[in-house]
Amino acid sequence: DSAVSEHLDRFVDSAPADVLDTVTGSGMRLVPWIDRESDGALRTFEAAQGATAQMLVGMDGVRETRWRIIHLVAKDDPELAAALTVELELAVEGSEAVNLTGRVIARAIREFGYDLYWSERNAGPNVEPERFADYLLALIELVGEERFVSAMSQVFEDYRFAPSIGLIEHDAGVEFIRTVEAAIATGSGQDAIRLEELVKSSVGFS
Numbered sequence: 519d520s521a522v523s524e525h526l527d528r529f530v531d532s533a534p535a536d537v538l539d540t541v542t543g544s545g546m547r548l549v550p551w552i553d554r555e556s557d558g559a560l561r562t563f564e565a566a567q568g569a570t571a572q573m574l575v576g577m578d579g580v581r582e583t584r585w586r587i588i589h590l591v592a593k594d595d596p597e598l599a600a601a602l603t604v605e606l607e608l609a610v611e612g613s614e615a616v617n618l619t620g621r622v623i624a625r626a627i628r629e630f631g632y633d634l635y636w637s638e639r640n641a642g643p644n645v646e647p648e649r650f651a652d653y654l655l656a657l658i659e660l661v662g663e664e665r666f667v668s669a670m671s672q673v674f675e676d677y678r679f680a681p682s683i684g685l686i687e688h689d690a691g692v693e694f695i696r697t698v699e700a701a702i703a704t705g706s707g708q709d710a711i712r713l714e715e716l717v718k719s720s721v722g723f724s
Contacts, residue, residue: 542573547582549587552590563602567601574602585629592652593649599653600657606622607620620672623666627673631673633645634650634700634701655713667716671720674721677694
């Protein structure tokens with residue numbers, strides 16, 4: 519994988535779509551590529567967002583899920599991670615969809631919170647709370663406040679009807695809220711206030 523990734527980095531700027539084709543066709547693992555060649559991988563994803571989303575659609579492994587890749591991208595570029603999430607939603611539901619359900623965005627948020635929850639307990643992938651907050655803010659900018667609140671509401675509905683999903687706690691929904699609050703607390707100023715208000719709105723608080 520290391521030799522292949524070094525070779526691919528030469529073509530990132532001139533042929534990003536071809537780089538993605540090589541990655542998917544060779545069966546190369548994405549996580550080590552992103553870890554070793556973060557700049558090259560992110561430049562590829564940035565230049566070929568639609569193709570990257572299509573690649574993510576086909577990912578359903580144990581360690582290399584589409585959500586894991588998005589979270590790794592968010593570690594260095596939360597705005598790109600948010601853009602890929604939106605592209606993934608279009609790829610899953612169809613670019614001609616009139617009313618997007620928001621299920622993909624909701625799932626991405628839920629999985630990000632899940633990873634952060636376990637990261638804080640030293641039992642999962644390393645996720646920084648401030649990156650989670652930056653990712654949520656970037657999503658708001660891309661999809662708007664109304665769609666963001668709708669997606670967050672879906673996350674809380676998931677926990678309400680299936681409380682054991684994602685987090686192994688007596689009340690997973692409460693733990694998720696605490697995790698989001700901890701992420702928001704890493705910020706300051708109007709962005710943090712705005713994010714806190716929207717999250718409260720999504721769970722019916724005012």
